[in-house]
Amino acid sequence: MGILSIILKRLGLGVLTLFLVSIIIFMAVNMLPGDFAQALLGQAATPEAVAAIRADLGLDRPIASRYFDWLIGAARGDFGTSFAQANFSAYVGENSSSNYGSVATQLAPRFANTVFLASVTAVIAIPISLIIGILAALYRYSVFDRVANVSTLTSISSPEFFVAYILILVLAVLNPLLPSLSNIFDGMSFGERLEKTLLPALTLTLVVTAHMMRMTRAAIINLLASPYIEMARLKGLSPFRVIVVHALPNALAPIINVVALNLAYLITGVVVVEVVFVYPGIGQLFVDSVKIRDIPVVQACCMVFASAYILLNLLADIMAILSNPRLRMPK
């Protein structure tokens, strides 16, 4: 089987998974107690007012028809209109079909910010993890190895907000090097943006490094007993070369998988860090929308998270295949 057909097959499966996820998300979100109308009206809610708002938003239609409308829209990239924004635009006299309150316009900048934060973190964390992992494997059971293991495990075991506050204390308060607030807005230069993002990115680096570093170390050490590693040693190569040239290429598949998993986490799971640094990412938007039952936004966020997971895992699979000559070049 060629690589292309493998990729196409995985893509097909990815689309199917996404479809199943969309059903689950829609059902789950609709099962949440309370709805937007009640959340909006609060204690002043009379049954008539609630019913009026529900009718206005189409919440009184059967769930299946709402689902298919939403799905067809989502497939075209139209995730509908944010309830909260629709409400607001009705006040200012615009009709709800204008672009102003669409979920996409609300989501896009937030998503871009999240991807930016994830990218900055990845650029810092992946090389660091790989290098520490390789060095830990090279000097296994040495003091360096132990220190690397203990410190990365400590950072992953501490709550994220705690790591974040410690970094703020050290890098923003005691030594004012970086801003402690990450208020990002349009029109900022790349440099400014990077400066504001650095502190949350460092926090996240401390969170994700342990996984990747330990997998790199374990995957390499796992291979050190193989005959081809002994052969490389018996060729008189230096220990560093044995590990980097002979062990690492064969250890890539598990490492790539863990990296992909961590990247997916960076896109979907960084709410706490965003809150601490007031970083305008997708995580905050998601939590806020759940709070006010803004169902279209919640659904869109979920779909974005699911797609990120599926795509990153697909990418990891493809890269794992490319790193293995047996799969890349069949006999």
Add this chain to the structure above:
Amino acid sequence: MTNTKPLLKIRDLQVDGISDETRSRIINKVSLDLYPGEVLGLIGESGAGKSTLGLAGMGFTRDGCEIVGGSIEFDGIDLVNSTVEKRRQLLGSRIAYVAQSAAASFNPSHKIINQHTEAPVFHRKFSRIDAETDAINLYRRLRLPQPEMIGFRYPHQLSGGQLQRAMTAMAMSCRPDLIIFDEPTTALDVTTQIEVLSAIRDIVEQFSTAAIYITHDLAVVAQMADRIKVLLRGDEVEENTTRAMLKSPRESYTKSLWAVRSFERKQKPPAKTGATPVISLKNVTAAYAMNDPVVCDVSFDIHAGRTVAVVGESGSGKSTTARCITGLLPPLTGSISFDGTALQPDYRQRSNEQLRQMQMIYQMADTALNPRKKIGEIIGRPVEFYLGLTGREKRRRVEELLAQIELEPTEFVDRYPAEISGGQKQRIGIARALAAEPKFIICDEVTSALDQLVAEGILRLLTDLQDKMQLSFMLITHDLSTVRAIADEVVVMKDGLVVESGPKNDMFKPPHHAYTDLLLSSVPNMDPDWLDNLLASRGVDNIGDAAIEKMNEN
């Protein structure tokens, strides 16, 4: 040679193996001299310390081994006390290593030629371009097909024999003074082994490289070595020139090694015409994937009390045929009958009684026994399952079976598989098969993972049991000396087809099908001139893959 200085001088070497907290001696005061251009054969059974000694000759010990005494000198350099850096400069450049399994010892992630040029470039012996040209030159000398291109493939794209030759070429890449060959042909089929042997010998002679050739196969070492040293559990037994050693071994252990190859049971008279065979295969064709049959139109009979050896190289369909008989792989077409009644193709549709009559003994006793069960439970399970015995009766039957396989019941019944030796494990495998009181047993390469002395014990046990219980055996093997030892009839398979079959005595006499002939003539002989004679009579292009290709063209 006495006036030149030895290239490698080992004196009273002691190596310990350390596992958990216990130390055990692996090499016990062994000394060795190797002169430039000389080939020394190291032979012994598994656990004799051959590989450890070979690697020590490179100043290298595996993890968990430690040199505790003695000296190793390579060309005047002390390998025990020199720095790691200094030893590393010698490895690959002046001392090279050829491993047992080339398939496992080539890095799957890099092209062959990149692995070849790595050592010369790293040690600054040749530039990358010169090393590449030299690699192609060596590939040509070792008669690899398409020498200009073959190096640019990945290891998985080459056959086992090609990889082993490419590895020999890689060892030559820096023109070392010494090469350690660690069982380089053990994992190969006989027809492939012979071309690797002749290639290794040629190249070692051409560059007058000194070599240590490690093997457990006496006939192979007889072709390769000038001198032979015999090891037994870390001790040196004796050392002599090859011819003297073959003609008149001094020590009794060496003599027993020599004697193993002479075990041969007389062929039984053929079954009466018209007798119902225990197992009968008729035109069996089977495949794992559609339209790609692995076994094609195979027919043969196995009669009561007889042993039919199915012979062939890896991939010839021997084991697949066995899977068809047991019903693990239902054949596409054809039928299999037992005692005259046709069997269902799928084992799930066969009766318990039919399943009981047919048992298997496996190649790797290590993996075929559940490591978490005691011997008594392993053998007791089929006793209970097939015969319904429990409690005291079951216990008695298990002890009876252990006695039959010549192991002391009280001593073994409560042990775990990890606590017994390889030969004993294989005996437990036999006892487990016997526990069902079958008529027919499939023996799948049962001796190929065992040392020759132990293997002989297993073969003798099998023949004794056969005589006592009128068992029928299907013996799957690629080893023709096993066939000669215990078979009554032989079926030769190649590429899923039966190329020849008949009584054993006829099979070892000409004329043969060309493939049988090639197979028979490729089995090394104890005569040190055997390889020379064979090459002289057949020519270098008529051995191994080349011969098979020619045969396929005709």
